[in-house]
Amino acid sequence: MTVTPLKFYQVGSFAVGNRLLTDEERSEQSNPNRVNALTSGHRACQGCGEALGARYVLDTAMAATDGKIMAVNATGCLEVFSTPYPETSWRIPWLHSLFGNAAAVASGVATALKAQGKTDIRVIAQGGDGGTVDIGFGPLSGMWERNDDVLYVCYDNEAYMNTGVQRSGATPPAARTNTSHASGPEPGAHFNQGKFLPLIAMAHHIPYVATATVADLHDLEAKVKKAMTFRGARYLHILVPCPLGWGSRSDETIMLSRAAVESGFFPVFEAEHGVMTSSKKIRRRIPVEEYLKPQKRYAHLFGANGRPDIVERLQRIADHNIEQYDLVEKGAEE
């Protein structure tokens, strides 16, 4: 009997695959022949969001370009856990130079490919938040400004993890790190500090800027695919929980990414040529507390000596995001 396919599946739009979907509708990660650009045997911590995010991005990019991807990596966890001599976990052409120069090195690769007439090969630069928003920002801004044909991916785990969890320009307020201790009257990272790089990227008017998390694979993959349809500089900023630095359970990496989005604390959106074109709507809104509580880096905000006042300030950030990035469906039933 022929059955008319319906758009309603148990899990169609949220899970990785689902046998009921056609291959095109499934995520690249559900493909048994996915590239596994970052393969087994790497030394990332259990439940590392960065390891997950990197494979998601590169496998998708590989699929989108018929396997024609080269990657440049900044120093940081991703680099260290993937390529300790004598073993590498990469299965694609990959180059690590320094902590702060991934964007420029990638520009070099892209420029060389252009000179060689091999523009079918595409270049991805990647790094942690420290390597991206802080030390690597100069070269990154240069790459953007020149509109070099590079997709830069920032795996934002909100601190310098590889060196043992220190504050970066992407560490959120109140978060504890080893250089923003949970001590004193203003515990954790300071409010009114830090930067949100996607907005700065947009200010460069580059063709494509997007944020994503490892919780919504379909969204992430769609963005990587979309990024590959543009020529010129593109920026993808992915929130990747770090069990070690966040003090979270290794099995909660995805749950926390989801909670970051559902609370509005991390806005997921995309922009083209400097203008926001869409944002991912919150599906089941939760208070920031639900996102913060499972993480030990916020432990000082809760319990007997907790700081509800600070939680309230963080909630205001989420509320503000919801407004600024239009994160709640208009007229949505609550």
Next chain:
Amino acid sequence: MAEKPFAITLDVGSSLANKTGTWRTERPVYVHRLPPCNDACPAGEDVQGWLYKAEEGAYEEAWRRLTVNNPMPAIMGRVCYHPCQTACNRAQVDETVGINSVERFLGDEAIKQGWAFAKPETSTGKRVLVVGSGPSGLSAAYHLARLGHAVTIRESAEQPGGMMRYGIPAYRLPRDIIDAEVQRIVDLGVVIECNAKVTDIPAVFAEGFDAVFLAVGAHLGKRAYIPAGESARILDAVSMLHDTESGEPPMLGKRVIVYGGGNTAMDAARTAKRLGAAEAIVVYRRTRDKAPAHDVEITEALEEGITMHWLSTIKHIDAGAVQIEKMQLDEKGFPQPTGEFDTLEADSVVLALGQDCDLTLIENLPGVVIDDGVVQVADNMMTGYAGVFAAGDMVPGERTVTAGIGGGKLAARHIDAWLRGDAWVHPERPNLASFDRLNTWYYADAEKTQRPRLDAARRADTFDEVVQGLTAENALFEARRCMSCGNCFNCDNCFGVCPDNAVIKKPDGTYEFNLDFCKGCGLCAHECPCGAIDMELELT
């Protein structure tokens, strides 16, 4: 290309030599848990299992998987009170899966397509007599036949089906449906002899049967002592329904009072209406929510214009009039008389106060114990008389078609074992797939445009036959709402979320953990939507 720089340039994928599995303190294991629907089904249906097939549109496979436990889905899809749906985890997300309506769809589809049961490959040479062709008898006969036994059903009535035919009215269960599903069992090789009342068990054994299964049901309408005038017209519901089915409907008059609050009372009242009564009134001593009838039955009765007199007992019946007393519930919820009386006009009174069993067939058999009007059976469903088993309405327990089918199935397994001089042991029940184990994030919400269709799907089981069952599309749609509680449904989440690529997706779509690399982070288990992965302590 010249030699690569030592230590700086490495060959791709070489980290496969680094077996990170040694980091693990916990290991993931795929488990099968018992979904609450399966757990709640008296017939022991593998609901999640057959829905899984239906989700693919593989209806025949779904039907085959369903009929492993229950041979009559078209009937069940109409009359079952679907405790599966009451238990369904999806109710805690939005609304319960319309399991029953999909079941009916599959049953109807099977009839339409003429799907037949696979015949047993070998025959055991054993003969079993089944007494009674109600759901319990039919079910036992079906299961015994599939196990290779030669089965004969003897039925005292003119046609097979038991209460399904002579109790449940046709507007709820069309007779061609019964005929079709019974015929399919006959086609399997079961012999049904009608108008063949069994009266002597030892004689049956003498005839050469190796075992006997009794499922004679409960057909005697309970009588209560109610003072009544000479000319008062009083009937019992079971007889009334039976006679109606036999083509000899009783004369009820214009105003009919049905006494009782169970499903039989509702059927009697609705049948009375269909037989021409202008007014049918149900009188029951407690409130609506305390009535044993299912809510849908009451709703449908009300929709059909039946009047309800809750909190009332009949005190006296006379020709044309019935005196009732108002009741009041005490703290414990029991009805207590108030001393307030009222009189209702009535041409006849139908008593629907429950049924008793006619156990004359066995009451004198040595060893058989009858208690509280029902036959006592051992754990293996055998009566005190060796080789005589029993189930259905005649044994203690729930009196529903579904329970009858479940009892028949169980009895068949025990009989089969007993015939081999063995004992059948119920396989260990897996742990329950409780709601808290689900990660419901992954289940998509129905889109608004699809809601009406969903509603139709869910309500279909409550419609009478005027409205047809689900369309194929709706059935598919509804089946796909199942969350596959506790059983992998190949959503690829584990395969996708493992940061270490330690999940292998096999060509058949199932998965396996690669323990060489699994670090035991637990992400797969956490993100498994249906809770089909457990983390177990690594014992090293």
Next chain:
Amino acid sequence: MRKQIEGSQAIAQSVATCRPGVICAYPISPQTHIVEALDDLVRRGRIEHCEFLNVESEFGAMSVAIGASAAGSRVYTATASQGLLYMVEAVYNASGLGLPIVMTVANRAIGAPINIWNDHTDAMSQRDSGWIQLYAQDNQAAADLHIFAFRLAERVSMPVMVCMDGFVLTHAMEQIDVPEQEQADAFLTPFVPRQKLDVDNPVSIGAMVGPEAFTEVRWLAHHKQLEALAAIPGLAEEFAGVFGRRAAGPNDHLGLVTDYYTEGAETVVVALGATIGTLEDVIDELREAGTSIGVLGITSYRPFPSAVIRERLQHAKRVIVLERAFAVGIGGVVDADIRMSLMGLDIAQNTVVAGLGGRAITRASLRDIIAKSIAGDVEPLTFLDLNEGMIPA
């Protein structure tokens, strides 16, 4: 073709004949004229299949160079002074990764105080960076050594710095035989990278190496330099064969040093870069006056040709090392390398630090200090023309 041409223009044209794939640079005096000229050449299509990239910093420039080289392109960049220091992290990285990048260092002083004029402090700071360093004595050599550098870099898969004195050479108009395209093509072999990013043959470049293999990696880096040392003489011959002149200049010896009357000289002045020209003039006068003196110019400072230098200097009585940089707190930079090369020989040696931050090195001053040195009337470390009077007490 012989032309009257500014040094920087000559370099640009010479580099152009090497058919680089990627050129990138960040402006800093006195390197600017070179890259300005190259931008124009690329835009005019005078260098085929070449991209010119303006980057945001020298760190970016060297990083782009690293990426482009790793992707298999021939890469050129240029810098000086502060710019060289700004890119240091990447400078070390390029050599660590074994990428055959060629970079001009238009030698300039390092601040503070900021000073745009010539000395060798910038390049000397990178002597241990793993790069090959070639010093040009004049603009002809500067132009030729760039072509030579690409060949050498690619031969051993190591980056090469061509050091030329800022302003003194870069901005000087001279008659030069600008290399012809056919000559460059005949000398350079197609670039076959030892490793590269390749989608058909993927590798991971830039692994993390711990104590278990780091020493071996460094040992190999040293051996790469020795490999270069061994390769240079042959390549120098080849160059001469193609161009009809020696890359390092007419006085070239093995491509490693330049030799001006060192044979049998009692006194030898050792120097690098453009000073050698001035020195040769002074030596001419002194020799005419009967002094037994010669000049040894170092072309290949890294790798350091110790054996050749020892062979050239072994019979000298005195060696004067004239340096345009110095190691603060001890003295000569090159001086120490010479001492090591002459170890065990009874040769007097003194260091003269000269021409810092663009101070002119006059013949008179040179005559004076040479005379004092020969007379043994010098400190081991002398600052040429030091005006102590202007230093506040």
